[in-house]
Structures are given as C-alpha cells and as structure tokens.
Amino acid sequence: TTSEAWVLNAETPQAPFVCLAPRVEGHEYFPDHGQLDGAWCWFIRTNQDGINFALYYAPATEVPGREQWQALVPHREAVMLEGLSLNAGALTLSLREGGLPIIEVRPQGLAAYRVELPDAAYSLYVQDSLEFASPRLRLRYEALNRPAQVRQLELASGAQVVLKQTPVLGAFDADDYVSERLWATAADGTQVPISLVRRRQDLGQTVPLYLYGYGAYGESLDPWFSHARLSLLQRGVAFAIAHVRGGGELGEAWYRAGKQAHKHNTFSDFIACAEHLVAQGVTAPDRLAISGGSAGGLLIGAVLNLRPELFRCAVAEVPFVDVLNTMLDPDLPLTVTEYDEWGNPEEPEVYARIKAYAPYENVKAQAYPAMLVVAGYNDSRVQYWEAAKWVARLRTRKTDDNLLLFKTEMGAGHGGMSGRYQGLKDVALEYAFVFGELGIA
The missing domain is CATH 2.130.10.120 (Prolyl oligopeptidase, N-terminal domain)
Incomplete structure (x- = not known):
C-alpha cells in the first residue's frame, strides 16, 4: 500500500x-x-x-x-x-x-x-x-x-x-459461441458484471451452467479462453464468471468494497449473479454448478452455507475455508501479511466479523448440494487440513444424501500437480463430477 x-x-x-x-x-x-x-x-x-x-x-x-x-x-x-x-x-x-x-x-x-x-x-x-x-x-x-x-x-x-x-485442434469456429456481458443487481443495488459464453444455438434456452468466482486481493478475472472448457461448451453447458466485489474489475473501490469489513459483499454479489442467471432463463438451480479455488474456495464455502438450494453441485479447489483459525495462527507463512486483506482476528471486532462468514464455523444442519473438494498436501498457502476439517464437519452435520467427495493430491501444492498432462487429468476429474451431477453424457 x-x-x-x-x-x-x-x-x-x-x-x-x-x-x-x-x-x-x-x-x-x-x-x-x-x-x-x-x-x-x-x-x-x-x-x-x-x-x-x-x-x-x-x-x-x-x-x-x-x-x-x-x-x-x-x-x-x-x-x-x-x-x-x-x-x-x-x-x-x-x-x-x-x-x-x-x-x-x-x-x-x-x-x-x-x-x-x-x-x-x-x-x-x-x-x-x-x-x-x-x-x-x-x-x-x-x-x-x-x-x-x-x-x-x-x-x-x-x-x-x-x-x-493460438490454434485449436479439431473443428472449431469462435462464432459458434456467443460472448456476453450481463449485469446483476446486488442486495444493496450495486450492479455486478457477469461474463457469459454459450453456444449460439442455445440462445433463448435454459441450459446447464458452470459459474466461477474469486473476489479477493483486487485480482481481475478478465475472461480467458480455455481449450478444456470446450468440453463443457460442446455439450451445451454455458460458462460464466461472476465479477464480484473484492476483485479489481471495476477499479480500486471495487476491491475495497469486498475486503475486511465489507467481505460479505463478495458472497451476496455471487448469489445475486446466480439469481440473475436463473431469472433471465439462462439456467435453473437444478442445472447450476459453481466453482472457485483458494480465496474463491472461501467464496464457494460461504455461499453454500447461505443459499445451498440455489445450486446443484459445487467444486472447491484448495479452499480457504478455515479462515478464522488460520488467521489466528501467526506462525503460518502468510498469516501476518494477510491482515491487510482479512483483518487481524486478535481484535475482537475482526474476530466476530470473520467468524460470521467463515465456511467452517458456519456449516449448518441443512441439505447441501453435491460437492467435490480438492486439497494439496504440500500447499503452503492453504494447508490441506482446512479442507479436511471442513469436509469432516459437513459429513457430520449435513442432512442430505448428495455426493461429497474429498481428494488430497499428495504431490501437489497450491497450484495443483506439476505437468501439462496432470493438469488435464485434474480438469477431467472436475468435469466428470460436474457432468455426472448435471446428467450430461
């Protein structure tokens, strides 16, 4: 700063x-x-x-x-x-x-x-x-x-x-897909941008949708092309990014409006984006998959506690879900330098604020969507035990019979396994889970 x-x-x-x-x-x-x-x-x-x-x-x-x-x-x-x-x-x-x-x-x-x-x-x-x-x-x-x-x-x-x-192997025409910018209205009236791509032939139809979010550190999730994502799009699954507060897409004020005392905006913005996509007929709750990693995994954990009925399934990768206990431990590598982002929970006001949204602390006795949770054993940013604790509490308290899968990559760090092919295998696991839950062959 x-x-x-x-x-x-x-x-x-x-x-x-x-x-x-x-x-x-x-x-x-x-x-x-x-x-x-x-x-x-x-x-x-x-x-x-x-x-x-x-x-x-x-x-x-x-x-x-x-x-x-x-x-x-x-x-x-x-x-x-x-x-x-x-x-x-x-x-x-x-x-x-x-x-x-x-x-x-x-x-x-x-x-x-x-x-x-x-x-x-x-x-x-x-x-x-x-x-x-x-x-x-x-x-x-x-x-x-x-x-x-x-x-x-x-x-x-x-x-x-x-x-x-960049070449794309096989039959591919960019104009077969439509890239769109939508705007959702958050709980406080703020307009939240959504980037959406779907097959041109699916315009006007309700389709399965994969919604991704992050919303931290002022990072801007500008739309990017993915060869692997064609596996979604070619099967009729739309893809969207919720540009929630806490990111940097609308400047420094957008970032500050989603950090520390304003962190709740990140979660309510994501929910507003999901609700807008449903209200516009793009998708439906029983056809909606959500995903996020690291601080985006915190986002996924928080919205699942708040609105589990809004989503069919969720993927949380190296999720920062035990945020309160991690930020209380100054011996961990990143804790002290992260006070600017989350606050210092040694202060009573900050402690209460983080505890109010921390995914691990707020797991309830309620039905949750199907979930795939992935951790890395050698992850120095988000230690594997955060995801393990979260999954254990979910298994104890959730009231549904939906699938809850937990995978710890024993040779991975925060960015997943090394190597191009292992990265593709990671995506394949995630997509296979999503396709299975959405009933897509």
Missing part, C-alpha cells in the same frame, strides 16, 4: 541512486521515463489524487520533487489507470472501465482513441514494447469464445492485424 522509487542515470552507473519521492504511508507511485512532444520527461502514475490513480509528468533534466509533478491524466472516479506504455510516437494508457480492460492511445499530434475489439467481454493488455521508436504496438487479446491472439496495432491510425492466434 506504500511505495518508493530510487533512480539512476545509466550513463553514470557509479553515481548514487536518488529517491524520486520519499515514501508516505498510503502513497503508491510508479515512475517511467519517455518522451512527451519530443522532449524527455518522467511519467509518474500515482494515487495521490485518488484511489484509481492519475498520471503526472515532470522534466527529465533532474530528479524532480513532488512539487514539480504536473498533471497529465487526471484522476477519474469511474476509470482505473492501471498502467502506461511509452513510445516515441504515442502514449498508451491501460485503463479499466465498466468491468473491462481498455487501451487508450494518445498519438502525438493526433486525436486520442480507444482500441476497438470484436467481443462483449474479453482480456486485453499491451505486450512488452521493446522498440521505443516503432510506429506499432503488440496487443494480447482473448475472449471466452476466442483463443488468445497477438494483434499488431498501428499507433497513428488504430488499424489492427491479427498476427497469430
């Missing part, structure tokens, strides 16, 4: 480094060095004006103090400035607005424009720009229905050319 940068002229490598701006609690800034109207200058992305960052510049003849910084791109409440790419002929801004990544190009001497893209929900970022004087830039683009592409952008005109696309 606080940063400090020290700089050195590469032509005088023996000189001492100089501090660009001394650290101030809560002030984050990220400097770069490039040209503006043909003159060399510093560019500083800073949150001194607001949480979504602004862009300043300063002369490069010296190391400027903060009093010399001049505003170039002001702070905006609805637009997150995530980064910038410097080029001799243009300044390229990486923005986040309306839950989507936006590339805004400001060519020198020409009008600014935003890069146009073919899908309603997508992932987009500027690839490493290694040629400062080039009139072109490389972009990486993908969508739920479109494999990853490398696109070449002409900075002056905005013209694009697809240079490379």
